[in-house]
Amino acid sequence: MGQTCTHLDQIKADARPSSEGCEDCLRTGGRWVHLRMCRTCGHVGCCDSSPNTHATAHFHTTDHPLISSYEPGEDWTWCYKDDTGFRVDGLKDFSHP
Numbered sequence: 001m002g003q004t005c006t007h008l009d010q011i012k013a014d015a016r017p018s019s020e021g022c023e024d025c026l027r028t029g030g031r032w033v034h035l036r037m038c039r040t041c042g043h044v045g046c047c048d049s050s051p052n053t054h055a056t057a058h059f060h061t062t063d064h065p066l067i068s069s070y071e072p073g074e075d076w077t078w079c080y081k082d083d084t085g086f087r088v089d090g091l092k093d094f095s096h097p
């Protein structure tokens, strides 16, 4: 995958996962399929295969463009603005065990 993202300065090295699960689903009793973590503020939300797509909703409300998978063994990052996925060398891996 080519790395053409120009938003890498949005990554905050000290962002930590906000929750063990999708924080919005946990609040509303929703269910998720996969989890994504915002690289700017640490918001944990659910993926686009989930009924409530909170990770994408977070992007639309905050304009934070970069998420990473929060799934075991996955270390990719996705940019909503560039609509592209890639890996960022040296980025801390928060995927839960």
Ligand SMILES: [Zn+2]
Pocket (backbone or CB within 6 Å): 004, 005, 006, 007, 008, 065, 079, 080, 081, 082
């Ligand atoms: Zn980008």
Ligand SMILES: [Zn+2]
Pocket (backbone or CB within 6 Å): 022, 023, 024, 025, 026, 030, 031, 032, 045, 046, 050, 052, 053, 054, 055
């Ligand atoms: Zn959710």
Ligand SMILES: [Zn+2]
Pocket (backbone or CB within 6 Å): 038, 039, 040, 041, 042, 043, 058, 062, 064
């Ligand atoms: Zn965020």
